[in-house]
Amino acid sequence: xxxxxxxxxxxxxxxxxxxxxxxxxxxxxxxxxxxxxxxxxxxxxxxxxxxxxxxxxxxxxxxxxxxxxxxxxxxxxxxxxxxxxxxxxxxxxxxxxxxxxxxxxxxxxxxxxxxxxxxxxxxxxxxxxxxxxxxxxxxxxxxxxxxxxxxxxxxxxxxxxxxxxxxxxxxxxxxxxxxxxxxxxxxxxxxxxxxxxxxxxxxxxxxxxxxxxxxxxxxxxxxxxxxxxxxxxxxxxxxxxxxxxxxxxxxxxxxxxxxxxxxxxxxxx
Amino acid sequence: xxxxxxxxxxxxxxxxxxxxxxxxxxxxxxxxxxxxxxxxxxxxxxxxxxxxxxxxxxxxxxxxxxxxxxxxxxxxxxxxxxxxxxxxxxxxxxxxxxxxxxxxxxxxxxxxxxxxxxxxxxxxxxxxxxxxxxxxxxxxxxxxxxxxxxxxxxxxxxxxxxxxxxxxxxxxxxxxxxxxxxxxxxxxxxxxxxxxxxxxxxxxxxxxxxxxxxxxxxxxxxxxxxxxxxxxxxxxxxxxxxxxxxxxxxxxxxxxxxxxxxxxxxxxxxxxxxxxxxxxxxxxxxx
Amino acid sequence: xxxxxxxxxxxxxxxxxxxxxxxxxxxxxxxxxxxxxxxxxxxxxxxxxxxxxxxxxxxxxxxxxxxxxxxxxxxxxxxxxxxxxxxxxxxxxxxxxxxxxxxxxxxxxxxxxxxxxxxxxxxxxxxxxxxxxxxxxxxxxxxxxxxxxxxxxxxxxxxxxxxxxxxxxxxxxxxxxxxxxxxxxxxxxxxxxxxxxxxxxxxxxxxxxxxxxxxxxxxxxxxxxxxxxxxxxxxxxxxxxxxxxxxxxxxxxxxxxxxxxxxxxxxxxxxxxxxxxxxxxxxxxxxxxxxxxxxxxxxxxxxxxxxxxxxxxxxxxxxxxxxxxxxxxxxxxxxxxxxxxxxxxxxxxxxxxxx
Numbered sequence: 001x002x003x004x005x006x007x008x009x010x011x012x013x014x015x016x017x018x019x020x021x022x023x024x025x026x027x028x029x030x031x032x033x034x035x036x037x038x039x040x041x042x043x044x045x046x047x048x049x050x051x052x053x054x055x056x057x058x059x060x061x062x063x064x065x066x067x068x069x070x071x072x073x074x075x076x077x078x079x080x081x082x083x084x085x086x087x088x089x090x091x092x093x094x095x096x097x098x099x100x101x102x103x104x105x106x107x108x109x110x111x112x113x114x115x116x117x118x119x120x121x122x123x124x125x126x127x128x129x130x131x132x133x134x135x136x137x138x139x140x141x142x143x144x145x146x147x148x149x150x151x152x153x154x155x156x157x158x159x160x161x162x163x164x165x166x167x168x169x170x171x172x173x174x175x176x177x178x179x180x181x182x183x184x185x186x187x188x189x190x191x192x193x194x195x196x197x198x199x200x201x202x203x204x205x206x207x208x209x210x211x212x213x214x215x216x217x218x219x220x221x222x223x224x225x226x227x228x229x230x231x232x233x234x235x236x237x238x239x240x241x242x243x244x245x246x247x248x249x250x251x252x253x254x255x256x257x258x259x260x261x262x263x264x265x266x267x268x269x
Numbered sequence: 270x271x272x273x274x275x276x277x278x279x280x281x282x283x284x285x286x287x288x289x290x291x292x293x294x295x296x297x298x299x300x301x302x303x304x305x306x307x308x309x310x311x312x313x314x315x316x317x318x319x320x321x322x323x324x325x326x327x328x329x330x331x332x333x334x335x336x337x338x339x340x341x342x343x344x345x346x347x348x349x350x351x352x353x354x355x356x357x358x359x360x361x362x363x364x365x366x367x368x369x370x371x372x373x374x375x376x377x378x379x380x381x382x383x384x385x386x387x388x389x390x391x392x393x394x395x396x397x398x399x400x401x402x403x404x405x406x407x408x409x410x411x412x413x414x415x416x417x418x419x420x421x422x423x424x425x426x427x428x429x430x431x432x433x434x435x436x437x438x439x440x441x442x443x444x445x446x447x448x449x450x451x452x453x454x455x456x457x458x459x460x461x462x463x464x465x466x467x468x469x470x471x472x473x474x475x476x477x478x479x480x481x482x483x484x485x486x487x488x489x490x491x492x493x494x495x496x497x498x499x500x501x502x503x504x505x506x507x508x509x510x511x512x513x514x515x516x517x518x519x520x521x522x523x524x525x526x527x528x529x530x531x532x533x534x535x536x537x538x539x540x541x542x543x544x545x546x547x548x549x550x551x552x553x554x555x556x
Numbered sequence: 557x558x559x560x561x562x563x564x565x566x567x568x569x570x571x572x573x574x575x576x577x578x579x580x581x582x583x584x585x586x587x588x589x590x591x592x593x594x595x596x597x598x599x600x601x602x603x604x605x606x607x608x609x610x611x612x613x614x615x616x617x618x619x620x621x622x623x624x625x626x627x628x629x630x631x632x633x634x635x636x637x638x639x640x641x642x643x644x645x646x647x648x649x650x651x652x653x654x655x656x657x658x659x660x661x662x663x664x665x666x667x668x669x670x671x672x673x674x675x676x677x678x679x680x681x682x683x684x685x686x687x688x689x690x691x692x693x694x695x696x697x698x699x700x701x702x703x704x705x706x707x708x709x710x711x712x713x714x715x716x717x718x719x720x721x722x723x724x725x726x727x728x729x730x731x732x733x734x735x736x737x738x739x740x741x742x743x744x745x746x747x748x749x750x751x752x753x754x755x756x757x758x759x760x761x762x763x764x765x766x767x768x769x770x771x772x773x774x775x776x777x778x779x780x781x782x783x784x785x786x787x788x789x790x791x792x793x794x795x796x797x798x799x800x801x802x803x804x805x806x807x808x809x810x811x812x813x814x815x816x817x818x819x820x821x822x823x824x825x826x827x828x829x830x831x832x833x834x835x836x837x838x839x840x841x842x843x844x845x846x847x848x849x850x851x852x853x854x855x856x857x858x859x860x861x862x863x864x865x866x867x868x869x870x871x872x873x874x875x876x877x878x879x880x881x882x883x884x885x886x887x888x889x890x891x892x893x894x895x896x897x898x899x900x901x902x903x904x905x906x907x908x909x910x911x
Binding site for chain 3: 309310327331333334336337340398418422504505506508512513516517518519520521522523524526
């Protein structure tokens with residue numbers, strides 16, 4: 001390795017340290033026996049972790065977030081699959097328009113998505129709720145799901161469906177029994193992506209939340225309440241474990257099932 | 270396949286996503302645009318609507334709103350460029366140097382990203398805030414008498430926080446770009462006598478440039494409309510354009526004016542995307 | 557008809573009418589149903605309607621939350637499922653103009669007579685009683701006595717360069733406008749464009765002195781307790797909380813006078829169970845609920861009979877409960893017109909956007 005580039009690993013680990021520093025400090029403060037977010041610490045305690053599970057509002061917010069993320073993730077993947085199959089397997093005019101509209105959510109700032117939906121629900125008289133948040137999250141996750149699934153489908157033999165249908169299956173059966181299982185890892189990857197987008201999303205949820213908060217909305221309200229802050233920090237530690245495991249799955253899928261080439265292999269274009 | 274049959278299937282597949290996007294994106298945006306021409310909030314939406322340009326008049330008569338939009342665009346630009354620049358060496362390291370452990374390195378980089386964004390930002394308060402670690406340390410060492418307050422509750426704090434939050438995230442598309450570079454070209458360059466520096470600047474970097482632009486755009490767009498970070502760390506002087514929109518839809522209860530502000534920002538953002546899409550296609554670099 | 561029958565009928569008629577005049581609701585102890593309420597965080601606790609719960613244990617009270625007056629207004633406009641909603645002075649006319657509140661028949665409220673006239677008056681628009689007043693409080697300058705040894709006697713403290721970097725103002729346009737009108741001695745309902753421009757200039761300059769705008773009392777408490785904030789625009793609830801945390805604070809009596817505000821409840825015309833709503837609000841006026849409210853948030857309750865039951869010395873101090881003239885010396889928030897509200901909101905947006 002050329003001498004000059006020893007700086008590169010140093011840079012990587014330096015950046016990593018900087019990224020982890022606040023988390024480390026947070027975790028230390030999760031054991032702090034005090035409620036004010038100031039240095040120095042006032043003593044060691046585990047009581048925040050104990051209280052964590054006893055705090056009903058916090059647990060409910062967590063359940064709400066999971067529900068919204070599961071719901072919006074699932075719908076986003078279903079819609080993404082429909083769109084991907086249509087886009088890759090069919091020829092039609094207006095493909096460009098379709099793609100433009102489909103990817104539009106990527107280009108609209110979250111605050112605009114949020115306020116426009118706020119307006120929509122207000123005009124049709126639908127009160128804000130977890131459902132309204134989920135609808136918004138689906139819109140925002142859909143492009144990711146579509147892109148992941150399109151990329152996967154492109155690699156497949158276009159005659160697969162024809163072959164299956166010539167053996168007697170109708171189109172929808174073919175989709176269900178041939179195509180979907182083949183893209184199953186991509187479906188899961190898309191679902192996990194959509195789930196994660198929704199789970200930690202705050203900007204839109206803040207605007208569209210009704211009586212029931214999602215976890216980030218709840219956290220935000222608690223960030224301003226000194227008494228509950230360490231509790232919230234303890235929650236962060238636990239959420240870290242949860243999302244870590246989700247992410248490990250995602251990476252594993254990409255590397256081994258999805259077959260993203262490792263560094264050093266040639267990829268034809 | 271018979272044409273009609275094929276058409277029917279196509280429609281069956283296209284209809285669900287088309288419906289969802291129309292209902293929850295296109296229609297709301299159209300509503301938003303229409304609402305910006307409304308005079309006030311009283312009365313039912315359709316029945317009592319008298320079209321007016323008043324909100325746009327107010328908007329264009331208020332230079333500070335446009336200045337704030339320009340500042341927000343500027344902040345987004347700085348954040349996008351800085352985050353991309355900071356992320357590039359990391360992505361390069363992972364793709365070209367890390368080999369077998371690449372996966373681990375990526376995950377390590379992304380773990381912080383998966384912690385609640387709000388909490389990570391508040392963690393910086395613990396470090397850089399007036400009563401945070403840094404100030405406590407400096408004061409106890411006698412280096413300063415008063416806590417340094419610029420790190421928190423300022424525009425600087427907003428920019429730094431946004432860079433901090435985006436850098437790990439933007440390594441992903443840069444990684445994807447770098448993965449796609451054909452190694453045989455680099456090998457050919459080496460066999461022709463190019464030094465590592467030359468190989469980088471004349472092969473790797475140019476080939477990765479479209480992907481870099483796409484990555485920067487991916488950071489830029491959400492950041493223009495950002496309002497959460499300024500709420501947390503911006504203080505009185507760090508507000509961004511998104512905060513004004515959110516205020517009009519929230520505490521100031523003037524939705525039509527907020528809608529006008531949102532429409533202006535959206536128009537600007539979309540124009541920008543159209544302009545940069547001539548240079549690179551963002552969607553290639555996701556997934 | 558016999559004389560006896562006529563007499564009986566007469567008696568029945570009198571008793572019947574008298575029954576209505578006695579203004580009890582027609583509910584009985586096993587009344588059922590759901591009452592939906594749009595309220596602020598903290599008021600969903602059953603102690604805030606304890607006597608209602610006792611009397612009608614089978615009625616389910618379902619509470620949705622609003623975060624601010626504009627938010628509650630927007631939610632009611634957006635057809636929120638709420639029979640009863642809660643907001644604060646300044647917003648009375650908006651609900652009336654939009655037809656979002658129905659006029660009250662105060663004879664149906666048994667506890668109405670216990671409410672002082674000054675509070676009742678705030679619930680009237682165009683001479684008609686639309687709202688039930690419930691909670692009240694002060695706005696003034698809260699400050700750390702150890703950081704500001706000289707004390708504070710004027711609203712001008714919010715603009716004092718001595719406190720640079722340690723001031724916190726509430727994130728609210730109308731509140732900001734009001735504060736300056738106190739300092740300048742102007743009428744906040746009749747501001748000229750020149751005066752508004754001056755107010756905007758003052759607050760734009762003030763940004764250099766202001767650390768952050770607080771949006772909720774806990775944030776403010778956190779800031780003052782940690783010593784980051786020395787001087788703040790605050791309600792008495794924060795004062796009480798900090799006293800409880802033994803932080804050295806004082807709540808100013810500015811020479812221009814403190815501000816005071818009142819929380820009001822209204823009933824939506826779309827309410828399917830108005831008798832439940834009326835009973836709910838009526839029971840909220842009882843001294844027992846009053847003591848609960850005062851004890852929980854250090855907010856005042858409109859029924860003076862509740863004050864004797866408050867023993868916490870900090871709260872008594874914060875609300876000046878033993879001083880019946882305290883409220884006389886304050887300036888109640890007036891009703892704001894829509895034009896003014898929009899102007900104040902835009903002013904505040906310009907202050908935030910200023911370069």
